[in-house]
Amino acid sequence: MKKLIEKIIPRPARPGMVGDGFRVYNMIPGAGISQQRISPFLLLDFNAEYDFGPSERVRGVDVHPHKGFETVTIAYKGSVAHHDSTGNSGVINPGDVQWMTAGDGILHKEYHEKEFSKKGGPFEMVQLWVNLPKKDKSTPAHYQAITAGQMGKVQLPDDAGIINVIAGTFNEVKGPADTYSPVNLFDIKLKKGGNAGFKTPAAHNTAMLVINGNVEVNGEKAAEHSFILFKNEGEEINISASEDSVLLLLSGEPINEPIVSYGPFVMNTQAEIHEAIRDFQSGKFGVVD
Template sequence: MKLNTIRTVGQSDFVNMGPIRLRQPLPTQQVEMVDPFILLHHYGPYDISEKSNPFDLGPHPHRGFEPITFLVQGEQLHRDSLGNESVVKAGDVQWTTAGRGIIHAEAPTKEFVKQGGTIEGIQLWLNLPAEKKMMVANYQHVKHEDFRVVTSEDEKVVTRIIAGELNTTYGRIATQTSVNAFMIEAKAGGRESITFSDTHQGMLYLLKGKVKVNDETTLELDKNQFIQFHQDGDGFSIEADENSLLLFMSGEPFNEPVSTYGPYVMNTQTEIMEAMRDYQMGKMGFLTPN
């Protein structure tokens, strides 16, 4: 296997988003986007209780992309204007295709807030190509135990295939574009090689632990947590120095203009204005506060 060379090694600095503080490895001053990925937020771990519940996101709209949640710890209630209501638990993934418009809300369940606990997860924004930005909205929720896995030869690395394909093992999520999403759990000393198409742009994010990538670059919390690969190989290798958790994403770039404003990702500023108008006119549906 020809290893992809590393294009960028970046930190995951904290940013303030309203009442919460979270890590933002994408975008940064170094990396504006990894086409087709627009944004990556690592939120938590937050201690949730009746006295402290900062992660309560009331009804809000989206258009033109796919907001995706990988829940690492805790329990969240998802509600949306399509009529979906589901409890997302640790290890689950919710994959929302906003398309022409959806309104959704996310928050720890009332039961979880009452008993107390920890919330942690990844929020990823995956762009949609111009031809699909106005498609009908859709929602997918896949539980942790239902994902297919690939296990390394040493049995110390387990890769959950969320979307796409690895070693002829396919993800449960139906995607709109050519994309891979893998959650990689590695025990100390574990080694694994991950392959992906040379037509994809790839990125790797460390949620916890310490790993060596391609035997040359070490990812470690609060130091380097994010890697963007060049499109010049067949994949990468990891070796875990300690128990670690990583998210790998790759996708076919669109090479299209991107215009963003708040919860909208479109191709032009005019389309952004249309999205704002359509939301105000109720064309994205309705969702009452919980």
């Protein structure tokens, strides 16, 4: 049975800025989709392609904390550098993914990679926040650097395109990301006239972002930059592309626990939020040079 579409949401009229280096359209929860409705996903910011121009001053987001969830940054165009209080640092380039588990608390900063910043050029990214179950919110902070070459790859029949499996499994090909609850995250690249079919559990909260191109999803047209929210009915998703297209499909088993969030902290109770703030203020998250 086809997975029914609840709504197709066009890109918001105006982007917002995260720091001075990320010009984003907020789809979760900004498109009126509550965090409980789309659990385990908490946030999706889409930096649609944009050229910030060359700059000697590196743009980005300065040091800030996180606790209780994971941040997933997917690079489509441009390069992002990262540095955190566990000592991890690195650069993600097109096709790479940075999967950071904030767990019991971390400080980090994200910014345009220095040489990319000097040259400028097209910049296109997605950042997704994934909640952690209560039992895992105190896990030590850590980081998964996933390169384009490490992705699970499925070549579609008839040269229709390719699926990069970031997390979960597609056609028995497993993605490299380790997750704390069942999550599927697929980077879909379809050629003009290409088709692809997916099956996701009916109970999974499921959505899709059209990053580039125009497609038809289960018989309904979805324009570039639109966001598709599926109902929790049916399992089959069929996509056909009227032009070369790039999509991000996300599905996950809901975490049926309370969500209490305050800025960069996502916990289960207000008391835990106050504790997170105290931990941050007392320096328990470490330091970033």
